[in-house]
Amino acid sequence: xxxxxxxxxGLIGLGTVGSATYGILIxxxxxxxxxxxxxxxxxxxxxxxxxxxxxxxxxxSIFTTDVNDIIDxxxxxxxxxxxxxxxPAKSFISGALERGKTVVTANKEVVANSGCExxxxxxENGAGLYFEASVGGGIPLLRxxxxxxxxxxxxxxxxxxxxxxNYVLSKMTEEGIEFSQALEEATxxxxxxxxxxxxxxxxxxxxxxxxxxxxxxxxxxxxxxVFKEGISSITQKDISHAxxxxxxxxxxxxxxxxxxxxxxxxxxxxIPASHLLASVSDIYNAVFVNTDSAGPGLFYGxxxxxxxxxxxxxxxxxxxxxxxxxxxxxxxxxGLPDSRADDVIDIGDLxxxxxxxxxxxxxxxxxxxxxxxxGEEDISLASVRQTEEKTEIVDLIFVTHMAxxxxxxxxxxxxxxxxxxxxxxxxxxxxxxx
Amino acid sequence: xxxxxxxxxGLIGLGTVGSATYGILIxxxxxxxxxxxxxxxxxxxxxxxxxxxxxxxxxxSIFTTDVNDIIDxxxxxxxxxxxxxxxPAKSFISGALERGKTVVTANKEVVANSGCExxxxxxENGAGLYFEASVGGGIPLLRxxxxxxxxxxxxxxxxxxxxxxNYVLSKMTEEGIEFSQALEEATxxxxxxxxxxxxxxxxxxxxxxxxxxxxxxxxxxxxxxVFKEGISSITQKDISHAxxxxxxxxxxxxxxxxxxxxxxxxxxxxIPASHLLASVSDIYNAVFVNTDSAGPGLFYGxxxxxxxxxxxxxxxxxxxxxxxxxxxxxxxxxGLPDSRADDVIDIGDLxxxxxxxxxxxxxxxxxxxxxxxxGEEDISLASVRQTEEKTEIVDLIFVTHMAxxxxxxxxxxxxxxxxxxxxxxxxxxxxxxx
Numbered sequence: 001x002x003x004x005x006x007x008x009x010g011l012i013g014l015g016t017v018g019s020a021t022y023g024i025l026i027x028x029x030x031x032x033x034x035x036x037x038x039x040x041x042x043x044x045x046x047x048x049x050x051x052x053x054x055x056x057x058x059x060x061s062i063f064t065t066d067v068n069d070i071i072d073x074x075x076x077x078x079x080x081x082x083x084x085x086x087x088p089a090k091s092f093i094s095g096a097l098e099r100g101k102t103v104v105t106a107n108k109e110v111v112a113n114s115g116c117e118x119x120x121x122x123x124e125n126g127a128g129l130y131f132e133a134s135v136g137g138g139i140p141l142l143r144x145x146x147x148x149x150x151x152x153x154x155x156x157x158x159x160x161x162x163x164x165x166n167y168v169l170s171k172m173t174e175e176g177i178e179f180s181q182a183l184e185e186a187t188x189x190x191x192x193x194x195x196x197x198x199x200x201x202x203x204x205x206x207x208x209x210x211x212x213x214x215x216x217x218x219x220x221x222x223x224x225x226v227f228k229e230g231i232s233s234i235t236q237k238d239i240s241h242a243x244x245x246x247x248x249x250x251x252x253x254x255x256x257x258x259x260x261x262x263x264x265x266x267x268x269x270x271i272p273a274s275h276l277l278a279s280v281s282d283i284y285n286a287v288f289v290n291t292d293s294a295g296p297g298l299f300y301g302x303x304x305x306x307x308x309x310x311x312x313x314x315x316x317x318x319x320x321x322x323x324x325x326x327x328x329x330x331x332x333x334x335g336l337p338d339s340r341a342d343d344v345i346d347i348g349d350l351x352x353x354x355x356x357x358x359x360x361x362x363x364x365x366x367x368x369x370x371x372x373x374x375g376e377e378d379i380s381l382a383s384v385r386q387t388e389e390k391t392e393i394v395d396l397i398f399v400t401h402m403a404x405x406x407x408x409x410x411x412x413x414x415x416x417x418x419x420x421x422x423x424x425x426x427x428x429x430x431x432x433x434x
Numbered sequence: 435x436x437x438x439x440x441x442x443x444g445l446i447g448l449g450t451v452g453s454a455t456y457g458i459l460i461x462x463x464x465x466x467x468x469x470x471x472x473x474x475x476x477x478x479x480x481x482x483x484x485x486x487x488x489x490x491x492x493x494x495s496i497f498t499t500d501v502n503d504i505i506d507x508x509x510x511x512x513x514x515x516x517x518x519x520x521x522p523a524k525s526f527i528s529g530a531l532e533r534g535k536t537v538v539t540a541n542k543e544v545v546a547n548s549g550c551e552x553x554x555x556x557x558e559n560g561a562g563l564y565f566e567a568s569v570g571g572g573i574p575l576l577r578x579x580x581x582x583x584x585x586x587x588x589x590x591x592x593x594x595x596x597x598x599x600n601y602v603l604s605k606m607t608e609e610g611i612e613f614s615q616a617l618e619e620a621t622x623x624x625x626x627x628x629x630x631x632x633x634x635x636x637x638x639x640x641x642x643x644x645x646x647x648x649x650x651x652x653x654x655x656x657x658x659x660v661f662k663e664g665i666s667s668i669t670q671k672d673i674s675h676a677x678x679x680x681x682x683x684x685x686x687x688x689x690x691x692x693x694x695x696x697x698x699x700x701x702x703x704x705i706p707a708s709h710l711l712a713s714v715s716d717i718y719n720a721v722f723v724n725t726d727s728a729g730p731g732l733f734y735g736x737x738x739x740x741x742x743x744x745x746x747x748x749x750x751x752x753x754x755x756x757x758x759x760x761x762x763x764x765x766x767x768x769g770l771p772d773s774r775a776d777d778v779i780d781i782g783d784l785x786x787x788x789x790x791x792x793x794x795x796x797x798x799x800x801x802x803x804x805x806x807x808x809g810e811e812d813i814s815l816a817s818v819r820q821t822e823e824k825t826e827i828v829d830l831i832f833v834t835h836m837a838x839x840x841x842x843x844x845x846x847x848x849x850x851x852x853x854x855x856x857x858x859x860x861x862x863x864x865x866x867x868x
Contacts (some may be wrong), residue, residue: 149749294735
């Protein structure tokens, strides 16, 4: 159409998310055009491998192996970075912002580590920065919190934000199998990487809660400020005891804001079986948000996979285009924090309930000596149960009232030294306030 | 601050939502200001009753009983309409749009009846139109679908969008009580109006699914195009039979798009007990969306109440302000449909499964004569069960395979004429594809 404006997009990276994004932009081109009243054109695609272009039917004329062909092209309005990892992705993003280009990225590492400086860089250069796809795949989550709940103070966020660990824990819960077998199933299904530690140890979830907490609480939390603990020590026994107590074990990413500061942590957590989050199983993600005006809310959906993340990237591209077409580059980053959080609470100061499983020699006085230590460390017990086993060693399950983590650690250290105690089976935080 | 821009807001209506909105705008003023880089000022408030101003500590200087003081004020950028109902609300909205003012409204009646013409009016006048609060209270739902899923084709929406009916059905399910008693409890709790028919008969939900379908499917569905059926005929027997079959009964608002056209309907529905929507109880609302790229997604939260709706109104005001500050009035309405849906499918053509409960005289041959009619009307049965009762009249429960509604209606008419049939107890649509 003569005179119709065109927004030009440069796409970096043709992996799973990149190729899905390209596919959506091509397939939905006419619909997006009529929506924007302007043409949305993928004018250049970059990937290290030339073969990637062929695999996705990308014409030679718009393909390059040199990212500078995108960053340095004055005609390109929006740079979409989808290669992941810190470098060279961060340099590409910075370079684009410095040239006043709006950036859309799915890169949780870059945002969780360097979000603060990139927001500042975007502002200085009158460029937009969008990263909906960095958390929760296709779920319109960051936009939902940042824009949809703009009138609210967010007090608490609880997220199931890693599909792999949720799949593993779901299988353990549904099929009664142990961690290693569930992980094997996840690998067979393609839900776990060859080296699954990034997911299993909570690293992925830690990045995501850092971003969620930053958006929600108004200052940037970096990933190294997040306490994290993975799921590899969770046993079928714990799953089953939790169930008897009315709980489900999830890898929960938690963010809370109070007068004392900000809590940000990722760890296996006992959550009430009746809570909506307990019904979020398999690879699905969900984030539960508590706010002062809107009340409780939940966002649920597909947290991973090319099409899902591609959906979020395209949503960002559309908003970025709208922003550019109206002559402003004021994007998602407007209203985002540009300072760092200096009030993240140490995990030792956490006030929580705890589920504790001890392997104990079944002998008179065992319970007395253990509960004596809890008492001395100012930890009061909500319930104690002993399993009936035919062996000399039995499980003792303690559920505490609210207690300070530092005290619990000290108590467990002392308890592990008691003669009757064979092993600290597990100590898992609980969230009843959900 | 010298030189800081100001966005001026005029607020019409100081009911529950209006006063909550005013409260949030005043309370969060400095946070919203730092977010926008501009001052957000409530410069005029209108209500019929002068006493409303006192009740909410609104200075006389910014209070009026004449709405024209807002609509005709050239300095006011955003008009927030919160009186509800068709007239005079619609005239106020039109008047504001005609004067190039951006409008934020929570008015589901006006949007569900006249959304199409108001979007056109907004465009003609370069004004913005926002109505997040018209559906799902504080849940960032419309923005989530319209913007967050912009790259997707939405295929199906399933919503629990009325808190009153969800509360009533939840109580019937949890406490085993009948409809009338559950409704009484809802009234005592303040969840049902003195005249509850607007909620109970599905009128409220019909407005909301009309808006949701319009946003999702790209053409305006008006409320009169929505098939609706209320929950007043649901009995404890149905709840309990449904439970035995693995289902829960919800008042479901359904929108589907296929090659044949658009389905939009509100009615009691059997949904699988394992589905996330089945866990949405009490007054909560949730909308489940199926899309081609992002996959399944769910939005959940508080669907009613002043603070919750006020939260959505303020989110709209913030986005509208951003739009105004960047020198454009291109609001939420950009990209919304401006044509009417002419392909809404007649309910008679619905293809669904049905749960049918008949009151039948316990006599040999009864089942044969009834199932004979089903067969003749091309309805095949998935299951039949008879309850054991000590009376002459028993319940016969049929679950059909997929069948055409028109055939089911005809079959039930014929069946009601059979000598052995005392009563058609109920016929409830099922959604297994959820």
